[in-house]
Amino acid sequence: MIPPRSLPRLFAGASERPNSLQQHHEIFGGSTRVDNPFDELQSSGLLGRGGAGFPTAKKVELLRSQRGHHKFVVVNAMEGEPAAHKDFRLLSTNPHLVLEGAEVLARLIGADRIAVCVARDNPTLVNHVERAIHERARQNSRGPAIDLHTPPWRYIAGEESALVNWLDGKESLPQFRRHKPSILHIGRGAALVDNAETCANVALITRYGAAWYRTLGTSGHPGSTVVSVTGAVVRPTVLEVNVGTTLRSILETARADTSPQAVLLGGYGGLWVGPDLLDTPYANDVLGERGLSVGAGIVVALPRAACGLVESHRVVRWMAHESARQCGPCAFGLPAIAEDLTQVIRGGRDGQAARTRLEQRCSSIEGRGACRHPDGVIRFLRSALSVFHTDLESHLAGAPCAGARSRQRYLAVPNLEKEEELVWE
Amino acid sequence: MGVIRRHGQFVIRVNPILCDGFGHCAELAPEIIHLDEWGYPVIEPEPIPLADVGALTSARYAERGCPRQALFIERVHEPGAR
Ligand SMILES: Cc1cc2nc3c(=O)[nH]c(=O)nc-3n(C[C@H](O)[C@H](O)[C@H](O)COP(=O)(O)O)c2cc1C
Ligand code: SF4
């Protein structure tokens, strides 16, 4: 049993190796289950941990009302964000907590199958999950079938409709949804897609109840959450924190630079925030008042020595490359704004023109993709232009900072194999 | 009797995955759709009253004339009305 108000919860009993099913039961206690899991889930106020922060109970309710037998629970551990390591760490520590949560969700919506999705590019994780699934299958043959699926890693492969497409035997590309929220289907079976950390929280809620769960977190964003801290850190760190703790204390605990130039919150579809917001509670209900969110639990500390524009440019270029290229405004627009940003950074008169064009293009592209990928890039880019506005002026004036000239880079961005692919004409 | 009251409004929407940027829609419904610099449709976001027969007719032309069948007209109900 995990005492209320204490950490770790999700990472309880962490050691070098993933905890076995037996260890899992020792750590979290036999099987003290609440009487009515759906009511508990509802009053727990759990918000999804995959990025959108949507109330999990609402999604479950929507899926419960669907008819049909062959429903699916999809565990999303694709971890598309290059700066994220949270699902990896969670599944390498307490894989059975995630699987148990998925089983609870399956019972709640009446699903007979669970699909756990892990990128094939991470063989260690594939191994851990495979072992945990086998162990579970040996010990309880009842309950829904759990299968492992390993799509290739790409940023958009973790988008829920792309994931469902893959499970349906198609390419992992996002789908156009005429109405939102819409119900995704694998074959004829409705699918509930939840992030791995969300599933682990569901397991905790059904073991200990909503009142216990709410002893951590804020009223609008209860519980604990997992944060991946990178950038100006001694080493990249994954932490479980009490939701509502300050950004500053997260940086301190992760032994990151506590007087950074800026912090990236949420991920590569998230936002840069200046150091003035370091004392803001890390919780969606508070951050939401400023148009921010914890997103996928990513915190990147940008040191004063770095150039925020150059770093952002690397991200935007890579994100443009990661477009699924199904929709014109995304396929053509994102490389175009990446190119505009190149010119802004080079400065001069062309830079001024590029800046105006960039802003126009952002407004034109926004909201016109089938998925939210381009909107995320635009959000990120706009926050870069505003947080790094003094740097922007010096670049335009032809006097970039030392950080831009240095070779040191701080944000994790995969190499672009074919650079020329970025310029579409 | 005899008078058809057209309550409500409509918007035209595009499925961006199907759309291949042929641009016919902007010719068929120029008052609602224009093309961006890459030739993809940018659609007037404000709902149009169904009573605007001219606009509705153009929208229908665009919907039918799209070679990819990427466009669709969607009725928007004003809050409270049906
Ligand atoms: C471009 C894009 C990429 C995404 N990548 C991931 C991902 O890698 N992992 C993930 O859990 N959710 C990802 N999401 C969010 C999922 O679409 C979905 O919201 C999430 O899996 C729902 O889980 P939750 O309700 O538990 O948060 C992505 C969304 C978008 C728009
Ligand atoms: S918006 Fe971009 S990433 Fe999303 S489906 Fe369209 S082309 Fe793919």
Ligand code: SF4
């Ligand atoms: S006519 Fe159809 S395919 Fe052509 S640009 Fe318009 S919506 Fe796209």
